[in-house]
Amino acid sequence: MRSEPGFGCALRDRWRRFWFAPDSAANLGFCRFAFFALVLTMFVTRDFSALGALSPVFWKPIQLFALLGLAQPSVGVLEVIQTIWRIALVASCLGALTRVSTAVAFVLGTYLLGLLFCFGGLGHAKSILVFAMGTLALSRCGDSLSVDRWIRARRGEPAPAPHFEYRWPIRLIWVAITFVFFGAGISKLRHAGLAWVTSNTLAYYLMQANYPLGRPAAPPMNDWGLWLARNTLASRGLAAGSMLVELAFPVVLFSRRLRGILVAAAFLMQAGIAVVMGPDFSNFLVTYVFWIPWNRVAERVLGRAGHSRLSPGPVVRGSMLSP
Amino acid sequence: MRDLPPAAGRLGSFDGAVADPPAKPRRIVIYAALLVLVGGSLVAIVRDDPYGKELWPFSAYPMYSQPMRGWSAGPHRLFGVLRDDPTREIPLIAGAYLYPIEHTRYYIALARIERQKDRDAALEAALRDTLARYELRRIAGLHNGPPLRGIRLYALKWRLDTSAHNRDRPDERKLLYEVSTP
Numbered sequence: 001m002r003s004e005p006g007f008g009c010a011l012r013d014r015w016r017r018f019w020f021a022p023d024s025a026a027n028l029g030f031c032r033f034a035f036f037a038l039v040l041t042m043f044v045t046r047d048f049s050a051l052g053a054l055s056p057v058f059w060k061p062i063q064l065f066a067l068l069g070l071a072q073p074s075v076g077v078l079e080v081i082q083t084i085w086r087i088a089l090v091a092s093c094l095g096a097l098t099r100v101s102t103a104v105a106f107v108l109g110t111y112l113l114g115l116l117f118c119f120g121g122l123g124h125a126k127s128i129l130v131f132a133m134g135t136l137a138l139s140r141c142g143d144s145l146s147v148d149r150w151i152r153a154r155r156g157e158p159a160p161a162p163h164f165e166y167r168w169p170i171r172l173i174w175v176a177i178t179f180v181f182f183g184a185g186i187s188k189l190r191h192a193g194l195a196w197v198t199s200n201t202l203a204y205y206l207m208q209a210n211y212p213l214g215r216p217a218a219p220p221m222n223d224w225g226l227w228l229a230r231n232t233l234a235s236r237g238l239a240a241g242s243m244l245v246e247l248a249f250p251v252v253l254f255s256r257r258l259r260g261i262l263v264a265a266a267f268l269m270q271a272g273i274a275v276v277m278g279p280d281f282s283n284f285l286v287t288y289v290f291w292i293p294w295n296r297v298a299e300r301v302l303g304r305a306g307h308s309r310l311s312p313g314p315v316v317r318g319s320m321l322s323p
Numbered sequence: 324m325r326d327l328p329p330a331a332g333r334l335g336s337f338d339g340a341v342a343d344p345p346a347k348p349r350r351i352v353i354y355a356a357l358l359v360l361v362g363g364s365l366v367a368i369v370r371d372d373p374y375g376k377e378l379w380p381f382s383a384y385p386m387y388s389q390p391m392r393g394w395s396a397g398p399h400r401l402f403g404v405l406r407d408d409p410t411r412e413i414p415l416i417a418g419a420y421l422y423p424i425e426h427t428r429y430y431i432a433l434a435r436i437e438r439q440k441d442r443d444a445a446l447e448a449a450l451r452d453t454l455a456r457y458e459l460r461r462i463a464g465l466h467n468g469p470p471l472r473g474i475r476l477y478a479l480k481w482r483l484d485t486s487a488h489n490r491d492r493p494d495e496r497k498l499l500y501e502v503s504t505p
Binding site: 016019020047048050051053054055057058060062063064110114116117119120124126127130131134135138164165168172175176179180181183184186187188190191192193195196199200201202203204205207208210211212213214216217218223226229230279 | 344345352353356357360361364367368371377378379382384387388389390391394396398416418422423424425426427428429432435436445448449451452456479481483484485486491493
């Protein structure tokens with residue numbers, strides 16, 4: 001007689017389903033394409049080599065660089081590194097020699113992005129890019145919608161079937177994003193407690209953002225923050241909403257139903273903060289590509305019931321609504 | 324890495340399907356990546372390093388988490404002294420003026436330098452470097468700022484106002500350091 005599976009078995013099955021249920025190669029492939037295209041857009045004109053000419057008085061290596069014994073590089077070295085990085089980003093985007101190009105993009109990207117923080121205070125804005133590049137470097141993101149796949153198809157190799165290899169990378173990036181929001185919520189609770197909501201803390205930050213000489217970040221897009229700061233109910237309501245979204249964000253890993261709501265709320269929150277307070281979240285916003293089930297979007301757009309052009313393998317349910 | 328099996332046709336939703344877990348070597352790679360991410364993030368959250376001193380790329384994400392301590396703001400900011408009219412100053416807050424260090428990080432770096440034991444020597448070097456880069460970039464046409472003869476570091480203080488009518492007029496302004504071209 002078979003007994004009912006216990007709680008442990010159910011938990012294990014749920015864990016395995018979360019990470020290792022088969023998923024679409026096209027979905028991961030499009031995420032790779034979109035992510036690297038956006039990263040390339042952000043950094044293609046950024047000249048890292050100028051950092052090599054800065055006075056050593058600014059040089060204060062972050063712990064990672066100190067641990068690896070990395071010294072301030074020269075302008076020439078940085079020019080070479082950033083050129084290779086840009087080539088690797090292009091190749092990663094197109095899916096050419098994907099295993100190599102994504103690994104190079106990750107290693108050199110981590111170096112260059114980390115280097116930015118060796119000449120001033122640290123910031124966490126670019127961390128999520130490092131986690132996403134590292135995850136994609138470990139993944140098989142070049143198996144679909146890539147030059148590599150095109151070459152394999154020319155050799156007569158069939159399109160890859162849904163597989164766990166196309167699922168866990170996106171899930172790992174979800175976990176990284178979850179820590180960003182949850183960490184921010186915990187930090188507010190730790191430093192201010194509920195007073196972060198019940199006091200005028202957010203109103204203060206909204207006002208400070210409108211003082212060009214006093215603000216800590218880039219200028220806001222308008223002065224709506226002043227109106228919000230004057231309206232106690234609005235500013236405290238926004239503070240409560242922000243903290244709620246941040247602290248509740250881990251739910252996205254467990255609840256299909258709440259995932260869409262929380263991800264949309266987080267996106268609106270970050271966009272809203274950028275509009276009225278000024279900080280640049282563009283580095284973070286590019287990672288929203290990993291929440292969208294591209295293979296399903298493509299099916300709807302193309303209006304095809306069966307195989308879509310973006311989904312050469314079997315159709316599987318995509319990211320946002322999968323367990 | 325092994326080749327994956329080819330597509331076998333339309334199989335419908337796989338939400339309920341459970342694939343065999345990966346083979347051990349692959350599982351180790353995946354779980355190691357998860358362990359590094361989760362472990363590093365938890366350590367960062369527990370350590371709770373202040374903004375600007377984080378365990379990069381891990382962080383507790385403390386931005387905007389400090390509670391308000393009154394309606395005042397007191398940043399230290401650089402002003403450029405115009406070469407043609409030393410009585411006039413412009414604030415050095417635009418990204419193009421401080422390049423290649425971004426505005427936020429530049430002022431965090433300056434605050435760190437102000438706390439150093441050799442504060443004056445370090446400030447002298449930092450401000451001279453900033454002035455030299457400003458002028459080099461101006462001459463190269465990389466920004467439209469006016470020619471400068473010097474740079475001054477001020478401690479500013481405001482009482483914030485909900486209309487921000489005093490945004491360009493700090494209540495207090497104290498000169499902390501100054502460099503100028505010979």
